Amino acid sequence: xxxxxxxxxxxxxxxxxxxxxxxxxxxxxxxxxxxxxxxxxxxxxxxxxxxxxxxxxxxxxxxxxxxxxxxxxxxxxxxxxxxxxxxxxxxxxxxxxxxxxxxxxxxxxxxxxxxxxxxxxxxxxxxxxxxxxxxxxxxxxxxxxxxxxxxxxxxxxxxxxxxxxxxxxxxxxxxxxxxxxxxxxxxxxxxxxx
Amino acid sequence: xxxxxxxxxxxxxxxxxxxxxxxxxxxxxxxxxxxxxxxxxxxxxxxxxxxxxxxxxxxxxxxxxxxxxxxxxxxxxxxxxxxxxxxxxxxxxxxxxxxxxxxxxxxxxxxxxxxxxxxxxxxxxxxxxxxxxxxxxxxxxxxxxxxxxxxxxxxxxxxxxxxxxxxxxxxxxxxxxxxxxxxxxxxxxxxxxx
DNA sequence: CCACTAAAGCAAATATTTTGCGTTAATAGC
DNA sequence: GCTATTAACGCAAAATATTTGCTTTAGTGG
Numbered sequence: 001x002x003x004x005x006x007x008x009x010x011x012x013x014x015x016x017x018x019x020x021x022x023x024x025x026x027x028x029x030x031x032x033x034x035x036x037x038x039x040x041x042x043x044x045x046x047x048x049x050x051x052x053x054x055x056x057x058x059x060x061x062x063x064x065x066x067x068x069x070x071x072x073x074x075x076x077x078x079x080x081x082x083x084x085x086x087x088x089x090x091x092x093x094x095x096x097x098x099x100x101x102x103x104x105x106x107x108x109x110x111x112x113x114x115x116x117x118x119x120x121x122x123x124x125x126x127x128x129x130x131x132x133x134x135x136x137x138x139x140x141x142x143x144x145x146x147x148x149x150x151x152x153x154x155x156x157x158x159x160x161x162x163x164x165x166x167x168x169x170x171x172x173x174x175x176x177x178x179x180x181x182x183x184x185x186x187x188x189x190x191x192x193x194x
Numbered sequence: 195x196x197x198x199x200x201x202x203x204x205x206x207x208x209x210x211x212x213x214x215x216x217x218x219x220x221x222x223x224x225x226x227x228x229x230x231x232x233x234x235x236x237x238x239x240x241x242x243x244x245x246x247x248x249x250x251x252x253x254x255x256x257x258x259x260x261x262x263x264x265x266x267x268x269x270x271x272x273x274x275x276x277x278x279x280x281x282x283x284x285x286x287x288x289x290x291x292x293x294x295x296x297x298x299x300x301x302x303x304x305x306x307x308x309x310x311x312x313x314x315x316x317x318x319x320x321x322x323x324x325x326x327x328x329x330x331x332x333x334x335x336x337x338x339x340x341x342x343x344x345x346x347x348x349x350x351x352x353x354x355x356x357x358x359x360x361x362x363x364x365x366x367x368x369x370x371x372x373x374x375x376x377x378x379x380x381x382x383x384x385x386x387x388x
Numbered sequence: 389c390c391a392c393t394a395a396a397g398c399a400a401a402t403a404t405t406t407t408g409c410g411t412t413a414a415t416a417g418c
Numbered sequence: 419g420c421t422a423t424t425a426a427c428g429c430a431a432a433a434t435a436t437t438t439g440c441t442t443t444a445g446t447g448g
């Protein structure tokens with residue numbers, strides 16, 4: 001059921017997968033969420049609905065699959081020269097992306113998925129970005145917290161507010177979370193090991 | 195669309211709402227999620243499906259409404275005598291509740307809702323629990339952090355992991371989050387004001 | 389190039405959602 | 419209390435969406 005592993009990648013299946021993903025992205029831009037229907041997607045992709053039902057099971061899983069792909073970052077986080085700067089830049093762009101109408105929809109559609117692997121994968125994308133930023137800090141010789149500290153102090157609050165009350169967040173929140181993440185808590189001094 | 199404000203609370207509407215909520219809770223225990231269908235709920239509640247479509251719009255919003263009610267705590271958090279103890283107890287029971295199969299479903303169904311007020315309400319339930327615990331700490335004369343600190347350092351990481359990777363959490367995580375939440379970060383000393 | 393089979397297409401059978409309209413019952417004004 | 423008003427419900431027909439059995443197509447391995 002997971003599209004990560006396309007069986008028979010060498011032709012029709014892959015072609016259809018691309019067509020369907022493309023159709024979903026187009027229709028997500030054109031239609032309000034409640035008008036997104038599986039037969040409509042099938043028609044746009046030039047495929048019969050039963051193909052989609054057989055491959056993805058239902059609309060929710062299809063959207064989760066496509067949106068997870070859309071959330072995959074196309075470029076590594078911006079390099080601003082400092083750990084704090086990198087985190088600040090990352091959090092701002094991440095917030096912009098997920099606070100938007102389509103972003104909110106993506107986030108919710110992915111998290112609504114029944115597939116635990118898919119959800120974990122989504123978190124791993126965030127973690128990988130944090131790793132990249134920490135790796136750079138390390139190379140510069142900056143003291144840097146553990147990756148889980150960044151997940152708990154920056155990513156988690158950010159996602160929490162994006163999900164429950166996106167409007168309540170502003171730049172000052174992001175700055176505070178970044179600051180508190182890099183200066184680590186009293187429970188542990190800043191760590192340098194990657 | 196929101197059930198918080200039942201129009202004509204004085205009779206049939208309220209009766210039907212109760213019957214429907216009850217039917218959903220029963221069927222959630224009896225059936226796997228994908229078998230939960232709106233006509234089935236209507237039948238169990240002794241109501242015609244069109245009533246449900248007209249009042250709630252679709253299955254997702256109905257489930258979100260019912261599950262939000264289910265998440266409303268029936269009793270205040272346990273009083274263990276200390277702030278740390280209260281937070282530890284609360285986080286353990288909250289984790290137990292939401293890491294379970296039905297808990298995971300509740301959480302996702304509520305957060306999948308389109309209704310921003312409903313989602314915010316869900317967060318406010320958590321915040322109110324934290325407030326209660328802080329209020330007690332204050333009465334005992336304990337130093338205590340601001341409520342938002344608890345939200346960011348304890349509630350947010352907890353929810354984040356429950357959503358993305360519930361199996362990755364164990365008691366030691368909870369203990370750490372509690373500890374780091376009460377000892378506040380370097381960015382601000384423990385606060386006493388409520 | 390052929391045999392095999394996973395995946396797609398097609399179409400009939402089900403199930404669901406939506407809608408128009410008549411009916412019921414809660415509420416407000418008297 | 420009694421009546422007028424109207425929100426919400428029930429019913430049933432129509433429109434959509436989903437499931438399923440069977441056929442066809444086209445990758446893949448020999």
